[in-house]
Structures are given as C-alpha cells and as structure tokens.
Amino acid sequence: MSALLDSLAASFEGGGARKTALDAVVREGLPGPRSEAWKYTPLRALERRTFGPVDDAIAAFDPALLAGVPAPRLVFVNGVHDAAQSDLQGLPIGVTLAAECASAAAGDTGVDTRNHSDDVFANLNAALAHAGAVLRVDSGASVETPLHLVFIGAPSDTDRAWHLRHAIEVGEGASLVLAEHHIAAGEHRHLDTATLSLRLAPRARLRHARVHDAAAGATSFLRTDAVLAEDAEYRRLDLELGAALSRHELNVRLEGDRARLVANGVLLATGKRHLDTRLGVEHVARDTACDLTWRGIGAGRGRAVFHGGITIHEGADGSDANLSNKNLLLSEGAEIDTQPVLVIHADEVKAAHGATVGQLDPTAMFYLRSRGLPEMDARRVLTVAFVREPLRVVASDALRATLEARLDAALSSLVGDA
Numbered sequence: 001m002s003a004l005l006d007s008l009a010a011s012f013e014g015g016g017a018r019k020t021a022l023d024a025v026v027r028e029g030l031p032g033p034r035s036e037a038w039k040y041t042p043l044r045a046l047e048r049r050t051f052g053p054v055d056d057a058i059a060a061f062d063p064a065l066l067a068g069v070p071a072p073r074l075v076f077v078n079g080v081h082d083a084a085q086s087d088l089q090g091l092p093i094g095v096t097l098a099a100e101c102a103s104a105a106a107g108d109t110g111v112d113t114r115n116h117s118d119d120v121f122a123n124l125n126a127a128l129a130h131a132g133a134v135l136r137v138d139s140g141a142s143v144e145t146p147l148h149l150v151f152i153g154a155p156s157d158t159d160r161a162w163h164l165r166h167a168i169e170v171g172e173g174a175s176l177v178l179a180e181h182h183i184a185a186g187e188h189r190h191l192d193t194a195t196l197s198l199r200l201a202p203r204a205r206l207r208h209a210r211v212h213d214a215a216a217g218a219t220s221f222l223r224t225d226a227v228l229a230e231d232a233e234y235r236r237l238d239l240e241l242g243a244a245l246s247r248h249e250l251n252v253r254l255e256g257d258r259a260r261l262v263a264n265g266v267l268l269a270t271g272k273r274h275l276d277t278r279l280g281v282e283h284v285a286r287d288t289a290c291d292l293t294w295r296g297i298g299a300g301r302g303r304a305v306f307h308g309g310i311t312i313h314e315g316a317d318g319s320d321a322n323l324s325n326k327n328l329l330l331s332e333g334a335e336i337d338t339q340p341v342l343v344i345h346a347d348e349v350k351a352a353h354g355a356t357v358g359q360l361d362p363t364a365m366f367y368l369r370s371r372g373l374p375e376m377d378a379r380r381v382l383t384v385a386f387v388r389e390p391l392r393v394v395a396s397d398a399l400r401a402t403l404e405a406r407l408d409a410a411l412s413s414l415v416g417d418a
Helices: 002-010 015-029 120-128 362-370 375-393 397-416
Strands: 073-077 095-101 132-135 147-153 161-171 174-183 191-200 205-213 220-227 233-241 246-254 260-269 274-283 289-298 301-311 320-329 335-344 350-358
Touching: 015 120, 015 375, 073 095, 073 132, 073 397, 120 161, 120 220, 132 147, 132 174, 147 191, 161 174, 161 205, 174 191, 174 289, 191 205, 191 397, 205 246, 205 397, 220 233, 233 246, 233 274, 233 375, 233 397, 246 260, 246 289, 260 274, 260 301, 260 362, 260 375, 274 289, 274 320, 289 335, 289 375, 301 320, 301 350, 320 335, 320 375, 335 350, 375 397
Parallel strands: 073 147, 132 161, 147 174, 161 191, 174 205, 191 220, 205 233, 220 246, 233 260, 246 274, 260 289, 274 301, 289 320, 301 335, 320 350
Antiparallel strands: 095 132
16 A cells, blocks of 8 residues: 555546546556666655645745746646736747646647556656646747746645646747746645646747756656657756656657757756656657757765666668766765666667766866865866756757856755765
8 A cells, every 4th residue: 555645546536537547556556666667766755655635725935936037937836827926928929828727738638548657657647637738839930038837836734746737839830948947935845746748840949948946855756758740859958956856757759850859957966865867769750860968966865867768760760869978976975877778770870878977087176276276166166067068958048047047056055065
C-alpha cells in the first residue's frame, strides 16, 4: 500500500476512463529500485507522505513576485488559475492563450488516458488533472515578445497536491518565444505534476526557456512531449534550480524531414536537493538534427541525475545528433549520475555523445588565486563560466539577461554550500 497514492486517489471524483487509469496506477504502485528509469531516484520517502487536494480559492502571495514577469502572462497559484494576476494585454494577433479544462489541454475532446508505462506520474496526471494552459499560434503569425507562463507554489495550512495539463500548438510557418516560470511564494512542501503536449507544424519556430526554482521542500514531476513536423525548429533552455525532489522528462520526436532540436540545460543540485532530468530524442525522418548541451553542478549533499537518450530510427538517414553533458562536483557529499545513450538504426548519420564528471581545474584555481582573488571568489568565477555555455541558445538579449541573473543568484548560494 502507498500512502501517497491513497491520498491522491481519495480526492478523485467521477468515473469512466479517468477512474480506470487511476485504479491502474494505484494497483501497480510506484516504481522501485529495479526499474531502470527510476533506479537513481528513490521514491520510498515520498511514498509514505500524504497530500490534500487544492480548492478553488487563490492562495495569497506578494504580487511583487511577478515584478520581473511582464505581460502577456498567464498565472497559476497552487494549480489554480489566478485571473487577477494574469495579464493578457498586448497578446499578439493570431495568438490565443487561456486557462482551460484538462480535456482541451490534452489536445482533443476527450481525456488523454494513455498509459505511459515508464512514467507513473504522467499516468496520475492523466487521471487527476482538471485544468491547464492552452496556447495556439495561427499559421504565419510571428511573436517576438516573450509570452510567460507562471506557476507559483504558495504556503497553505497543509501539504497539497495539484495536477496541470498544458497544450501548445504553433501553426505552419509561425514563430513564438515562450518563457515558463516555476517559482515559490514562500516555503512549502507541496506536490505538483504537469504534462505539456507540444506540436510544431511545418516550418514553425519555437524558442522556449523554462526556469524551475521551486521551494526547497517542494516535489515536482514534469513531462514535455513534443512533435516536430518538416523544417520545424525547437530551441529551448531548462534551468533546474530548486525543489527538494524534481524530475523532468523531455521527449521530442523529429517526425518531419529537416526538423531541428536544440535543447540545453543546467542542473544545480545543492543542499539535499535531488534533480532528475531525462531526455528522449527520436530521429524519425531524414536529415533531422539535435544538439544537446547540458551542465550539472553538485554541492553540499545534492544529487543530480541526467539521462540523455537519442534514437536514430531506420530510414532517418542524414541525421545529425550531438549530446554533451559535463558536470562539476563541488563537495565530497554531492553525487552526479549521468547516462548518455545513443541507439542508431540508420546509415549515413553523424552522431556524438559524451559525459564527464569532475572537479574545478586546480590550475585555473591557482591562476586566479595568484592574481589576488580569494578562494570563494575564484570558485564562483570558474563555476559561473562553466554553466554559462547552455544559455547561448536564448536569442533574446533581454530574456537571456534575466535568466543569467536568476542563475547567478542561485550560484551565489550554491558555491557557498560547497
């Protein structure tokens, strides 16, 4: 028996396909250490916890938290749409953005209850989610001003759980810049799950930055499933900065010829945080390309887990796939587990992948110290330089400066925790 699953199931109301999906999850239970996909992320402690549901009341928080998030923006607080703090003024022509029911966010008229055998929390989300963000960009529309999706965790009288399903569709030849913020309005120990369904039509362009900076006690399980048509391009950056336990699965299918993915990220594991990222990129069509650059840092007793999987299917000739995952350990108590996986079933492809785990270069440290820098300042300079490379994927100077400031603020405390 799982106290976690029982508490989540207790808040369910209704029947039908959702109830069938939920019963299957409760019956199968959480994955254990023998599960290859979960062996580096134990769930025993979480399994013993219980969470109450959220209600329709908006949890209070300081609006100053949104000072750096301009319009257009859509805001959710503890899983509930906050219309008062959302601001859709200036939404470009050809773009619709709204908080809708989960069936709309699933992208069809029904509920997505497909069984993701490798992701129990995606199955829970399919059964329990009632709302989400729906964003659609008409064919030919061009959106250069970033749109913002904001998800705030705020303190409440008990530990709570919420579940959101989102959908994004970018039409043929359209372009969009999107910023996604997961932030805390105070200390809490809530649980949230979220799934994002993303489709890029032929020649569509999406620039997507996601910052996950949840409360130190929070737990998050997020999943993104993207499908790219011919000549579509998806460029994204993930900054994993917070939560006690967080896991994000990014699955991308390059289904159209010449589709391209550039997905970079930074994992900062400090204190006792556990950050888990799984990439699954599938090259299905000809002449597709992916470029993945990820950097990880472990300090204190933090643990970072990274799985970078690339599969080049039969017939996907001309594919070009590159994965680089480099990691720094700043303390003896930290741990980093990295697993690059490359599977090729096609001819005439280019592919390279690699991963490293090490410490700060003592020669570089000596050079900076010899120039008069105190040890902590020297460590900070080298650490900042190490994690800045993935941010090059962000084309907007203003957005990149905001992300750099958020990253630098997280690094200031991380280096001190080494």
